Structure formats: C-alpha cells, structure tokens
Amino acid sequence: MTKNSAIERNPVRPTTKSVETRARIIRGALDALETHGIGEVTTRKIAANAKVRLATLHYHFDSKETLLLAVLEDLNASMLxxxxxxxxxSDDFETHVAELIRSIWRYVERTPEQQFVQLELTLYALRTKGSEWLAAKQYDAYIDVYKRLIVEGRGTQDPALERIGLALGRFILGGIDGLILQSFALRDAADTQAGLEALIVAARDYLRHLLDS
Incomplete structure (x- = not known):
C-alpha cells in the first residue's frame, strides 16, 4: 500500500464518538510535540497524553506519519x-498583500510553540527515509493557504491570478520561514520588524513583476 492510499483510506465510521476521539488524539499529539519535541514523541506517549489506548490510536491512524499529517492539517485549518x-x-492588491504578511506574522508571534512544532516536523520528515512526502505535503498546504488568501476577494477565477497567487505564496512563505528562524535565534524585536517590513517591500515589488509578466 502506498503512502497516499494509506492517507486516503479512512476505516473509521464517522460517528460522533469516533470524530471526538480522533480530535482528542490530534490534540494529544500536538500537546506532546509542543512539550517534548519530535525526537521524544512516540505513539505510545501520544496515546497516554490523549488518554486513549494505543490500540485506539492505531485504529484511527495507521502510522505515526499519518497522525503527524493530521496534526499539520489541524494547524493549517486553525491558521486559515x-x-x-x-x-x-483591500481593493488595492499591494495593500492587501502587505496586510496579509502582517497578519501572518501576528499569528507567528501568538503561536511560538506551534512554530517550533512545524519546523521540527519539516526536519523530521526530510531526515526520515520514506517520510519525505510529509514535508512536501506540509509545504504544499502552507502555499495553498497563502495562495487562497492572496487571491481572496479579487472577484475572479482567472488562471493568471491563480498563477500569481501561487508564485507570491511561495515567495512569502520563504521569507516568513527565514524570519521565524532569525527571530527565534536572535531575539531582536527591532531587527525582526525591520526584516518584516523589508519582506513587505520585496513582496510588493514581486507582485508588480508578476502582474506585468
């Protein structure tokens, strides 16, 4: 069975109890990741944290990777x-992009532990043989969120606008990732703010380039 088929398969009937149990396991996994980090987290610890039996966890999630993907999907849903x-x-596209970047950064500042979790999950996926797909899935999801927010309210399904949203979403994500690492490492609020404003200027310039090309 491939990873994708394992993700798409859902053997659990969508009863209220099963949905609640699944949500509790995801919350337990996130709490464990925030407290201990990916290196010390096992499915057994997650089950204990969620107050469910290990067999119950594996009934809902057939591997640690599918559970981690569910955690990422939950984080992305909350973020969106x-x-x-x-x-x-804003009717002005450049102003809209600037406000989006500031909104993203406000969310980062409010959720530092979740940012650590997402960074650790990326590195875990890239360093674990057979789990590289999880990192790709994670970044595709981030980019899709940014793209949707960039084009939201533009009043058209123009393929060119979708292309612009995708390109600009990738650009913004790269800049935000760099700022997160810099902020956590240097703890210099003024420097971080300067970097944020520089990213906004660069994103506006890139938007103009995309609109003209």
Missing part, C-alpha cells in the same frame, strides 16, 4: 480560520 477572521480585504 484566524487569518480569515482578522484579515480585511
């Missing part, structure tokens, strides 16, 4: 909901 809640679309 928060952005949509606080982001106000």
């Amino acid at each position: 909901a928060r952005y949509q809640e606080e982001l106000r679309n």
Whole structure:
C-alpha cells in the first residue's frame, strides 16, 4: 500500500464518538510535540497524553506519519480560520498583500510553540527515509493557504491570478520561514520588524513583476 492510499483510506465510521476521539488524539499529539519535541514523541506517549489506548490510536491512524499529517492539517485549518477572521480585504492588491504578511506574522508571534512544532516536523520528515512526502505535503498546504488568501476577494477565477497567487505564496512563505528562524535565534524585536517590513517591500515589488509578466 502506498503512502497516499494509506492517507486516503479512512476505516473509521464517522460517528460522533469516533470524530471526538480522533480530535482528542490530534490534540494529544500536538500537546506532546509542543512539550517534548519530535525526537521524544512516540505513539505510545501520544496515546497516554490523549488518554486513549494505543490500540485506539492505531485504529484511527495507521502510522505515526499519518497522525503527524493530521496534526499539520489541524494547524493549517486553525491558521486559515484566524487569518480569515482578522484579515480585511483591500481593493488595492499591494495593500492587501502587505496586510496579509502582517497578519501572518501576528499569528507567528501568538503561536511560538506551534512554530517550533512545524519546523521540527519539516526536519523530521526530510531526515526520515520514506517520510519525505510529509514535508512536501506540509509545504504544499502552507502555499495553498497563502495562495487562497492572496487571491481572496479579487472577484475572479482567472488562471493568471491563480498563477500569481501561487508564485507570491511561495515567495512569502520563504521569507516568513527565514524570519521565524532569525527571530527565534536572535531575539531582536527591532531587527525582526525591520526584516518584516523589508519582506513587505520585496513582496510588493514581486507582485508588480508578476502582474506585468
């Protein structure tokens, strides 16, 4: 069975109890990752943290990787909901992109432990043979979130706009990742703010280039 077929297969009937149990396992996994880090987290520890039997965990998730993917999907859903809640679309495309970047950074500052988890999961996936797909899945999901927020409210399904959203989403994600590492390493708020404003300027310039090309 391939990884993708394992992800798509869902043997659990969607009863209220099973949905609640699955959600509790995901929360338990996130709590364990935030507290201990990926290196010390096992499915047994996650089950104990979620207060379920190990067999119950494996009934819902057939591997550690599929559980980690569920954690990432849950984080992305929460992230998207928060952005949509606080982001106000502007008729001016450049202003909209600038406000999106500031909204992203506010979320980063509010959720430092989750940022550590996401960074650790990326490295874990890249360093674990057979789990590289998880890192690709993770980054595709981030880029899709950014793309959706970039084109949201533009009032068109123009393929050219989708292309712009995808390219700019990749660009913004790369800049935000760099700022996260710099912020955590140097702990210099003024330097981080300067870097954020530089990213906004660069994103606006890149947007103009994409619109003209």
